Amino acid sequence: MPDDTQFQDFDHARLRHHGDVDARPGMVDFAVNVQGSAPPEWLRERLAARLGQLGRYPGEDDERAARAAVAARHGRALEDVLLLAGVAEGFAMLPRLGSRLAAVIHPSFTEPELALRQAGVPVARVMLAPPYTLDGAAVPENADLVVVGNPTNPTSVLHPADGIRALRRPGRIVVVDEAFADAVPGEAESLAGESCPDVLVFRSLTKTWALAGLRCGYVLGAPEVLARLNHGRPHWPLGTLQLEAIAAVSEPAAVAEAQRKAETIAADRAAMIPRLRAIGIEVREPARGPFLLIRVPDAELLRKKLADKGIAVRRGDTFPGLDPGFLRVAVRPAAEVDRLVAAIRDVGL
Template sequence: MLRHHGDVEARPGMLDFAVNVQGLAPPAWLRDRLAARLADLGRYPCADDEHAARAAVAARHGRAPEEVLLLAGAAEGFAMLPRLTPRLAAVIHPSFTEPELALREAGVPVTRVVLDPPYTLDPALVPDAADLVVLGNPTNPTSVLHPAQTLRALRRPGRLLVIDEAFADAVSGPGVSSSAGEPSLDPGEPESLAGLAVSDVLVLRSLTKTWALAGLRCGYALGAPAVLARLTRGRPHWPLGTLQLEAISATAEPSAVAEARQAAHRIAADRAAMVERLSALGIEVHTPATGPFLLLRVPDGALLRKRLADRGIAVRRADTFPGLGPNHLRVAVRGPADVDQLIDAVRTALW
């Protein structure tokens, strides 16, 4: 159950509300950038491309290049976590399940901290003995955005805080002010700690969702060089290909960051419209929601999923997330035309 993901729900040809990727393909300018590198695929990925990608990501977040680890998707970063050899890992749930799965499969003791609705995080719930704490922000599937101040309160001597910010670039807002003695945080990504250069915070980012790169596997981690070195111990040579490096460089450029922030505003408007329309059908929608997805609670989740699938619409079952049950569903935020079809199908299925 921990390895169930939304792509299993969405068969070819279905209207896809199960996967949180925005769009069917990368934007034309990004496809052109990648296509221009196809002639280079006869050569091994070069160090210059790797250095350029790290520098671009570092500049994008106000970090040093040595604080950047390029990844074949954020999921690769989760798979690396056991190399940190924690004595006890605490995973905040409901949330993305790959980190817990990777830790458990490596024999790392894991304790679950399961939050009840409205899924507000209280740092006191995390055992003091936990020397590794993993959580998402915004959290998949609840769409909850935890305040940066609450995340900082999780820090303890000897503890590493791992924050999954796979959807942070899809959150709109004015950002947050830095606290005394800490650098300014990204004003375009509220509550993100990606710009916080401290030894005990590791941030993982994905490029899959905003840039429709699920098939290319691109992401990165931001953290102290010593922590990144421990993560990469034993990693194979050439871990990322030329196209992955090119995509990471391209999407870290200022024009791309600006485009992502515009997309975040569009997502926020589409999300608000979806909340209103789903709520009008009597469906319980968890709010406030900040990510490009919504958590729903319906009377009979399995039956509704089947009826929607029969009509060619895929939604994500959410009972595979610890803390949620069979009547919870997750739906991606989509534009008005797709939502029209979802609403009509839900209305028919419910009545």
């Protein structure tokens, strides 16, 4: 049901908390969902080849080439693509749509709500109960903006595309956060390839390609809606290396590589779940993302004990709708899961 406290004060610090705060350099990182510590060699080489051109401003040709690569990747028109310096930048643009009432479906990534609230947009929280099945009937009919994650961070739930389409209403824009869609084999349930006048699909490139420090992403939507998002943006919003990275990872060979990574993640997740349950941890399913939502008797104590052993996990209580017993853990290969399991056994739940 919608949260009737939407017009009251909100906790800025909790909404702004993200997993990078929990992961110090050198820790075994289950807190951040980036795959790997650095981009693959071929991508590093491609970016390095542009370093000699950083003395000039990024040109229209670079921007157009990156947009064209994204458009071709999703079978969309060039005008349907707006490039972003990370998806968080795109969420910061949402207030420009002039919403009178925004509904944010929770538990979910908190930046969209924070951006809307900071701009004075009234926000209704739509809280989903376990197993976090999407319920369009719970969204206020007068909401003219609806934000939903797919797959959703932190629940790892993948909503059916038909359920998201059913959120559409005359005069309403549906925002779909697909930051982790490329980590799902076949990009199942994605709306990125559909040209709908009232649907915006946000995509991140920082997770799969270990580009968190470069800030790369894009939004797909109707040109007139993208123009509203883009209004008032400064000139040269993305640099040369960002544009090169977006173009590079949108090419067919890179998309195929991402899908191989998605299949590996799915296999690692399937192996990780029973191992966590075997040591007494409650794992929430269904799970289709590159992370798992878990519940333990004392999450904060366990998080601190694991940090003392050099292992970072993400606290879950900063996500609206989750109590202090929740943690989020990234899906990792067996060797890293070995260390996590051993540490939990050592410190106890």
